[in-house]
Amino acid sequence: MEDDDPIHGGSAIDQALQKKHHDMLERLSARHQTRKSDSPDSSSSSSSFESTSSFLARFADSKRFIESRIGELRLGSSSEDPSNIKSGLAEISSAIENLEKLVAANSYFLPSYEVRSSLKAVSDLKQSLDILSGELVPKKKFSFKSKSSSTKPESKLPEIHKPDFVSPLKVPVRDSPGFRNKHGETLVKSFRGSSIGEFTLSDLDSCEVKLTGTVNALFLHRLKNCKVYTGPVIGSVLIDDVEDCVLVLASHQIRIHCARKSDFYLRVRSRPIIEDSNGVRFAPYCLDYEGIEQDLKTAGLEEETKSWANVDDFLWLRAVQSPNWSVLPEEERLSPVSLSGDS
Structure with a gap:
């Protein structure tokens, strides 16, 4: 799974939103790199501030994107095909999971209160998704939590792709x-x-x-x-x-x-x-x-x-x-x- 791109296909509208979201993240990343290259004083406090600032911008953008998708699915549910509704719920679930992993992967440099605040926001998004799925799929409630199943092995295959954001080699732990x-x-x-x-x-x-x-x-x-x-x-x-x-x-x-x-x-x-x-x-x-x-x-x-x-x-x-x-x-x-x- 890609932590920068929580949507994996869908309608033309979904693809347009996906491209817009991807382009926005690219601009944020480029802006962050420019700030780093323009600053000759790369002290630890400055680096920590830049990292925290970059994370918060990325987190806020992804959070707004997820909230927007939840709103769109709720408003358009009456005209949506049931299979599209389930696909949309799965895409939102994947996006929330990626956001939670993003927090975990960057928690080593974030202030404790930022970690707790971010995890609380993720928890609120999960609750919103649970409420939405209960409204749209009442007979078989969609669950955010992963559950093992021997009857649908194909649904697990995307989850075993290696993510790029939890590599121990990139974590500065020596000191x-x-x-x-x-x-x-x-x-x-x-x-x-x-x-x-x-x-x-x-x-x-x-x-x-x-x-x-x-x-x-x-x-x-x-x-x-x-x-x-x-x-x-x-x-x-x-x-x-x-x-x-x-x-x-x-x-x-x-x-x-x-x-x-x-x-x-x-x-x-x-x-x-x-x-x-x-x-x-x-x-x-x-x-x-x-x-x-x-x-x-x-x-x-x-x-x-x-x-x-x-x-x-x-x-x-x-x-x-x-x-x-x-x-x-x-x-x-x-x-x-x-x-x-x-x-």
């Missing part, structure tokens, strides 16, 4: 706070009262990590035989090269690259993504500590969507389920993990 190069240690960190925007776990072997409170983004690199328990992440979690690990994570978006023989206990708003991975298993989030309910609410993750069980394997392009991941049998799952107040 972020974190735990690095540890062996056989218990590592504890609370983010309450902290201004930390992103946190990194890197080159850990046989460690137990306990993180409480909320953080904007979390990066995990080269972990072996580790247990990681984390409070809610407001934006995204990016994981690269983990083996024989147990990871308990809550986030809006989770992308996993090169994982082997590891178990993931997740609460996640969008479908987890795996790449170059095998022997990975998934189960629901099972962490508890004092104040976690408020942390989940702050991060917009208080609702259990069961997306943890709808995994996308980006290197498995067939309609049948990938053999690289599975649901962790209930009898093999961890009991609820409770962290003490010292965490």
Whole structure:
């Protein structure tokens, strides 16, 4: 899927709107690049401001586009063919999903209040879509949430296209706070009262990590035989090269690259993504500590969507389920993990 182009065809009017939307995003991108090239002082504060400004412009444009499509579909529903209505709802749903992923992918540099505000706007759009679909398709309500189905495998195929906007290689994590190069240690960190925007776990072997409170983004690199328990992440979690690990994570978006023989206990708003991975298993989030309910609410993750069980394997392009991941049998799952107040 293309995060810049939420509409994938349709009528001549839809195609015209699509072109207009695409051209507008191109102009915004060109304007942003011009501002960067004209400014010789590329300090971190300036860069952060430019990135935030560019994101907000892009987010606002996409939000207006989605709201416009919802209005158009509502007004034209009486003359629309039922198949066109369903197609329109699906297109709007895809656009909202792309907007949510856009927030997650850029959350590492955004101020926390901008992340929360953007996610609230996305939630409002989802609610508007649910109301609209209830009005237009009352017999079989359209749902924004992804649900697995063995009867319509073809509807899932577009969802396994690789997006261009969550590449870990583009995320500047080298200077972020974190735990690095540890062996056989218990590592504890609370983010309450902290201004930390992103946190990194890197080159850990046989460690137990306990993180409480909320953080904007979390990066995990080269972990072996580790247990990681984390409070809610407001934006995204990016994981690269983990083996024989147990990871308990809550986030809006989770992308996993090169994982082997590891178990993931997740609460996640969008479908987890795996790449170059095998022997990975998934189960629901099972962490508890004092104040976690408020942390989940702050991060917009208080609702259990069961997306943890709808995994996308980006290197498995067939309609049948990938053999690289599975649901962790209930009898093999961890009991609820409770962290003490010292965490």
